[in-house]
Amino acid sequence: MKRDQHPLWFEELRNAFVDPIELLNSVNVSAHEVRLSSSGTGFPFRVPRPFAARIKPATPNDPLLIQVLPTEQEQSPAAGFDHDPVGDLGARRTPALLHKYEGRALLIATGGCAINCRYCFRRHYPYAQSVGAHRLEEAVEEIRDDPSISEVILSGGDPLMLRDDNIAELVNSLASITHLRRLRVHSRLPVTIPSRLTDGLLNLLTATRLTPVLVVHINHAQEIDDELAQQLKRCSKAGIQLLNQSVLLRGVNDNLAALCDLSEALFEAAVVPYYVHLLDPVSGAAHFDVNDDQAREIAERMRARLPGYLMPQFVREIAGQSNKTPIA
Numbered sequence: 001m002k003r004d005q006h007p008l009w010f011e012e013l014r015n016a017f018v019d020p021i022e023l024l025n026s027v028n029v030s031a032h033e034v035r036l037s038s039s040g041t042g043f044p045f046r047v048p049r050p051f052a053a054r055i056k057p058a059t060p061n062d063p064l065l066i067q068v069l070p071t072e073q074e075q076s077p078a079a080g081f082d083h084d085p086v087g088d089l090g091a092r093r094t095p096a097l098l099h100k101y102e103g104r105a106l107l108i109a110t111g112g113c114a115i116n117c118r119y120c121f122r123r124h125y126p127y128a129q130s131v132g133a134h135r136l137e138e139a140v141e142e143i144r145d146d147p148s149i150s151e152v153i154l155s156g157g158d159p160l161m162l163r164d165d166n167i168a169e170l171v172n173s174l175a176s177i178t179h180l181r182r183l184r185v186h187s188r189l190p191v192t193i194p195s196r197l198t199d200g201l202l203n204l205l206t207a208t209r210l211t212p213v214l215v216v217h218i219n220h221a222q223e224i225d226d227e228l229a230q231q232l233k234r235c236s237k238a239g240i241q242l243l244n245q246s247v248l249l250r251g252v253n254d255n256l257a258a259l260c261d262l263s264e265a266l267f268e269a270a271v272v273p274y275y276v277h278l279l280d281p282v283s284g285a286a287h288f289d290v291n292d293d294q295a296r297e298i299a300e301r302m303r304a305r306l307p308g309y310l311m312p313q314f315v316r317e318i319a320g321q322s323n324k325t326p327i328a
Contacts, residue, residue, distance in 0.1 A: 078286030087319025299328035
C-alpha cells in the first residue's frame with residue numbers, strides 16, 4: 001500500500017463521531033436524558049462508528065453509551081481524584097518511558113486514541129511533552145542500557161494509532177535488544193475499530209523474535225459483536241496471546257451478571273479475562289467509582305459461579321507500589 005492510500009481502519013477512524021449530539025441523534029437519545037455537559041470538559045469527544053453501532057437505540061443507560069458521553073458529572077470536583085492518579089509522572093525515566101514494576105517497562109508510543117473513554121486515567125497526561133519519534137528513540141536506548149528489563153509494554157494513548165510501518169520500525173528496534181523477551185501491546189483500538197487488526201499488523205507482531213501479547217480493553221459483553229470476535233480469534237490463531245483488562249464502572253458493569261457474561265464472551269472470542277481494575281481516581285471520573293466492598297462482593301460471587309480460568313483478578317493500582325494490589 002502506498003503511503004497516501006489509507007487502510008480501512010484509518011478511514012473509519014477519520015469518520016468517527018466527534019460531536020456528542022450527532023451520536024445521540026444516531027441512537028435516538030436526547031441530551032436531556034443523559035445530562036450531557038453543556039460546556040467543554042477539557043477532554044475531547046471521539047467515538048468510532050463501529051463501536052457506536054453496538055449501542056442500543058433509545059437506551060439512555062446503555063453501558064456503551066455511558067462510557068463515552070461527557071456529562072455534567074465530569075465537572076463535579078471530588079476529594080482524592082486528581083490529574084495523575086497512578087503516579088505515572090513520578091515513574092518516568094524518560095518522557096516516553098515509565099518504569100514502575102520490576103522486569104518490565106512501558107512506552108508511551110503516542111498520545112492519540114480512537115475513542116475517548118470518559119474514565120480514562122490518562123485523560124490529563126502531558127502527551128505533548130512525551131511523544132514523538134525522538135522520544136521513542138530515547139526510550140529505546142534507555143531500555144537497551146538496562147538488562148533488568150525483559151518485557152516492554154506499548155501503551156499511550158493507544159499504540160495501534162500508529163501505522164503498521166511505524167510500529168514495525170519500533171518493534172524491530174526493540175527486538176534488537178537481546179535482553180528483551182516479550183512485547184506487550186495495550187490497545188482498545190481493535191475493540192472500537194476491528195479492521196485495525198490488519199494482515200500487516202498480525203504479520204509484524206508474529207514475525208518478531210519477541211513473544212507477542214495483545215491486551216485489549218473490553219468492559220461489557222455488548223462490546224463484542226461478531227466482527228470483533230472473529231478478528232480476535234484470527235489474532236489468536238496467528239499466535240498472539242490475547243488478554244483483557246476491564247475497569248469496574250458504576251452503571252456499566254458493576255454487577256454479577258455483566259461481569260460473568262463478559263468473561264464468557266471473552267473466552268468464546270479466544271481472550272483470557274485478565275484484570276478487572278478498580279477505577280483509577282482521575283479528576284472528572286468520580287461518578288464511575290465503585291467502592292472496594294462492593295467490588296469484593298462481586299468478585300466472591302463470580303468466583304462461586306465461574307470456572308477458575310474465567311475469573312479475572314480484581315486489582316487496584318496504587319502509586320508507588322511495586323505491583324498491582326489485589327482487592328479480592
